[in-house]
Amino acid sequence: MSYIDFKSKKKVKIFEGINGSLSHSDNITFGHITLEKGVNLPEHKHVHEQWTHVIEGKLLFIVGGEEKILTPGMAAYIPSNVPHSGKAITGCKVIDCFTPVRDDFIELEKKTK
Secondary structure, eight states, X not given: OOOOOGGGSOXXXXXXXXXXXXXXXXXXXXXXXXXXXXXXXXXEOOSSEEEEEEEESOEEEEETTEEEEEOTTOEEEEOTTOOEEEEESSOEEEEEEEESOOHHHHHHHHHOO
16 A cells, blocks of 8 residues: 555545545555635544645634644644644645544545445
């Protein structure tokens, strides 16, 4: 599994208006994620460390109460168990990386036809 073609992987609904293609190693979940314009990512937290890197669009991100508008080439780091939320100001494409592996995303993939 050294090479992944995310264009050929099935899309998984992560939240309403947030979909993506995912891949998992023993330690990391890596995803190509699309957010529809105007979609709100509700505040949540998880044990996983997360990196979100913006490829396209404008994304308001709030990490531990600190707000920042992310544009292409910018990233956010979310430590384990830190509350975070966001809003897609425009349609967005991001790369998300989580450690450890997101078992909940693996289950979403299994349920997606």
